[in-house]
Amino acid sequence: MYKYAxxxxxxxIPTLIGAGLLVFMLMRMIPGDVCxxxxxxxxxxxxxxxxxxxxxxxxLNQSMAKQFYDFAVGIATLEFGDxxxxxxxxxxxxxIRFQLTLQIAIMATLTAVIIALPFGVISAIKQNTxxxxxxxxxSIAGIATPSFWLGIMIILGLxxxxxxxxxxxxxxxxxxTPIWEDPLANLSQTIWPAVAVGYRYAAVVVRMTxxxxxxxxxxxxxxxxxxxxxxxxxxxxxHALKNALLPVITLVGIEFAxxxxxxxxxxxxxxxxxxxxxxxxAVLDHDFTLTQALVMMVVAxxxxxxxxxxxxxxxxxxxxHYS
Amino acid sequence: xxxxxxxxDENSLADAEPLLRVEGLKMHFxxxxxxxxxxxxxxxxAVDGVSFTIAPGETLGLVGESGCGKTTVGRxxxxxxxxxxxKVVFAGTDIAGMKASEISKLRQDVxxxxxxxxxxxxxxxxxxxxxxxxxxxxxxxxxPTKRRERVAELLRICGLNPRFADRYPHEMSGxxxxxxxxxxxxxxxxxxxxxxxAVSALDVSIQAQVINLLEDLREQFxxxxxxxxxxxxxxxxxxxxxxxxxxxxxxELADCDELFDNPRHPYTQALLSAVPVPDPTVExxxxxxxxxxxxxxxxxxxxGCVFHPRCPQAIETCRREVPELQEFSPGHMVACPVVLGK
Numbered sequence: 001m002y003k004y005a006x007x008x009x010x011x012x013i014p015t016l017i018g019a020g021l022l023v024f025m026l027m028r029m030i031p032g033d034v035c036x037x038x039x040x041x042x043x044x045x046x047x048x049x050x051x052x053x054x055x056x057x058x059x060l061n062q063s064m065a066k067q068f069y070d071f072a073v074g075i076a077t078l079e080f081g082d083x084x085x086x087x088x089x090x091x092x093x094x095x096i097r098f099q100l101t102l103q104i105a106i107m108a109t110l111t112a113v114i115i116a117l118p119f120g121v122i123s124a125i126k127q128n129t130x131x132x133x134x135x136x137x138x139s140i141a142g143i144a145t146p147s148f149w150l151g152i153m154i155i156l157g158l159x160x161x162x163x164x165x166x167x168x169x170x171x172x173x174x175x176x177t178p179i180w181e182d183p184l185a186n187l188s189q190t191i192w193p194a195v196a197v198g199y200r201y202a203a204v205v206v207r208m209t210x211x212x213x214x215x216x217x218x219x220x221x222x223x224x225x226x227x228x229x230x231x232x233x234x235x236x237x238x239h240a241l242k243n244a245l246l247p248v249i250t251l252v253g254i255e256f257a258x259x260x261x262x263x264x265x266x267x268x269x270x271x272x273x274x275x276x277x278x279x280x281x282a283v284l285d286h287d288f289t290l291t292q293a294l295v296m297m298v299v300a301x302x303x304x305x306x307x308x309x310x311x312x313x314x315x316x317x318x319x320x321h322y323s
Numbered sequence: 324x325x326x327x328x329x330x331x332d333e334n335s336l337a338d339a340e341p342l343l344r345v346e347g348l349k350m351h352f353x354x355x356x357x358x359x360x361x362x363x364x365x366x367x368x369a370v371d372g373v374s375f376t377i378a379p380g381e382t383l384g385l386v387g388e389s390g391c392g393k394t395t396v397g398r399x400x401x402x403x404x405x406x407x408x409x410k411v412v413f414a415g416t417d418i419a420g421m422k423a424s425e426i427s428k429l430r431q432d433v434x435x436x437x438x439x440x441x442x443x444x445x446x447x448x449x450x451x452x453x454x455x456x457x458x459x460x461x462x463x464x465x466x467p468t469k470r471r472e473r474v475a476e477l478l479r480i481c482g483l484n485p486r487f488a489d490r491y492p493h494e495m496s497g498x499x500x501x502x503x504x505x506x507x508x509x510x511x512x513x514x515x516x517x518x519x520x521a522v523s524a525l526d527v528s529i530q531a532q533v534i535n536l537l538e539d540l541r542e543q544f545x546x547x548x549x550x551x552x553x554x555x556x557x558x559x560x561x562x563x564x565x566x567x568x569x570x571x572x573x574x575e576l577a578d579c580d581e582l583f584d585n586p587r588h589p590y591t592q593a594l595l596s597a598v599p600v601p602d603p604t605v606e607x608x609x610x611x612x613x614x615x616x617x618x619x620x621x622x623x624x625x626x627g628c629v630f631h632p633r634c635p636q637a638i639e640t641c642r643r644e645v646p647e648l649q650e651f652s653p654g655h656m657v658a659c660p661v662v663l664g665k
Contacts, residue, residue: 234460242447
């Protein structure tokens with residue numbers, strides 16, 4: 001088990017190098033660079049010399065090999081450098097946003113799992129009854145509804161409802177407060193995007209739980225459990241659900257990793273200063289250092305979550321042994 | 324033991340107060356069609372009026388080709404299925420109309436050994452937990468230490484090392500798993516065990532071991548078995564009496580040797596003639612009766628005797644009248660107007 005984990009962690013290295021090479025090449029294939037945008041953003045004629053000076057200062061005039069070498073060494077030593085756009089350290093730019101994104105990702109995951117597991121199980125054991133139909137409509141609607149649209153609806157709904165109830169519209173706070181400083185202010189800001197994202201997330205997990213449960217409920221060992229005279233509750237919780245959880249765990253893991261880097265549009269709607277927004281800005285600004293650091297971070301999150309999912313597998317399923 | 328003696332023996336078994344009496348058991352599954360407005364377009368008559376009895380300590384074989392309703396009969400007796408009509412009287416109580424709460428009690432008396440030893444054990448449970456779970460949920464043995472002792476004892480009875488209690492099913496072979504299935508069935512001290520194709524998934528050598536184990540257990544604990552199988556030689560070896568099913572109905576029911584030596588129903592005769600004889604000269608010489616056509620759909624069974632379209636001896640009556648299972652000679656029941664001379 002430990003051997004396996006160490007092997008997997010070592011295997012992260014080529015994955016990270018590959019991803020790093022890819023993002024390095026792609027960023028430099030886009031025409032234009034950060035200096036042109038920074039100096040030419042005003043639309044005025046820019047002095048060629050000034051651009052060259054800017055490039056020199058950012059090291060963009062060095063050879064590709066040298067640039068990649070610096071980047072790789074930086075990643076290896078966890079020195080990510082400064083943002084080409086703002087000039088502030090990349091780690092600082094990420095750190096102030098990471099907390100918000102991580103919190104929303106965790107909250108959305110919790111929302112999804114809390115809704116999805118019972119719904120998926122009920123939907124499977126009451127297959128083709130009105131309850132099942134309701135849950136299926138709920139989950140299909142969730143898959144079909146874009147999170148940002150749901151976000152807009154939530155914002156509008158809150159405005160209209162608060163107008164009616166309190167006589168004046170209530171807006172969620174725009175400034176992020178860490179949860180340990182003021183939980184109420186923090187939650188009143190983060191809970192809405194978490195619900196907007198969590199709904200779609202829950203919908204996907206409901207579908208997976210339902211189909212996995214339906215499959216397991218038809219297994220012979222569930223029939224055996226019935227023949228033992230067990231109570232239905234024990235059969236569902238201990239025999240069926242445990243066996244149905246594997247694909248659900250995979251799905252939750254992938255979705256969670258996805259949320260860390262993929263909340264772009266929803267963050268825009270809720271006006272959140274999270275990683276998704278930072279990502280888009282960094283790409284638009286041709287901010288090589290920041291984009292590269294962000295991509296490497298998302299890749300690392302994906303790889304680590306995948307490893308965790310695999311380790312959880314071995315923990316929940318005795319048939320899986322890693323050696 | 325001569326044939327006559329065997330029959331005499333088993334007649335006395337059959338005469339005893341039956342442990343299980345099945346009367347006119349019917350199980351029809353609705354077939355539905357349509358995407359939104361589900362409507363029933365017909366019924367699959369999986370079991371259509373089956374009656375038999377099983378005495379304490381007796382083994383009744385239930386044979387017939389795939390899809391003839393053998394397993395459904397077993398499932399109805401286990402109440403894994405709610406019988407559509409008819410009675411299933413076990414030890415004096417009709418279990419066909421039992422409520423869910425009473426069924427849990429029934430499970431202590433009626434147990435089952437399933438066909439597939441690979442899929443019928445929960446892959447996430449250890450063997451010990453699989454076997455002791457019924458003891459725990461039924462509150463038969465409340466003390467965990469005693470439960471472990473009982474599991475070890477059951478494993479030993481079934482010819483397994485008690486150390487296997489800490490293993491998972493995937494760490495065992497098919498024969499070992501099937502023994503676990505048997506130990507599990509025995510754990511609640513049942514009176515009656517349904518063996519649903521209990522050995523069909525095993526290798527021939529393992530089959531023999533498991534069958535001998537089942538026989539030993541029967542002698543030791545005086546169980547009754549309903550032995551559902553399609554392997555006729557296995558049935559001949561272990562059963563006292565045999566019922567032959569065709570398309571949801573019993574065609575013939577007789578003492579084991581009587582049925583194999585003097586099959587009366589044309590279907591039984593065809594079935595037996597399909598069993599190869601392990602002597603090439605005999606096999607060469609004997610005549611084979613090969614049935615024409617396919618088994619009709621149980622959704623739309625033929626009129627009269629369900630076997631008549633494939634029956635070499637069918638007469639006009641067979642097309643019109645549904646034959647009753649009637650006594651041909653003492654203990655030998657046949658549902659065929661030709662044999663019964665009507």
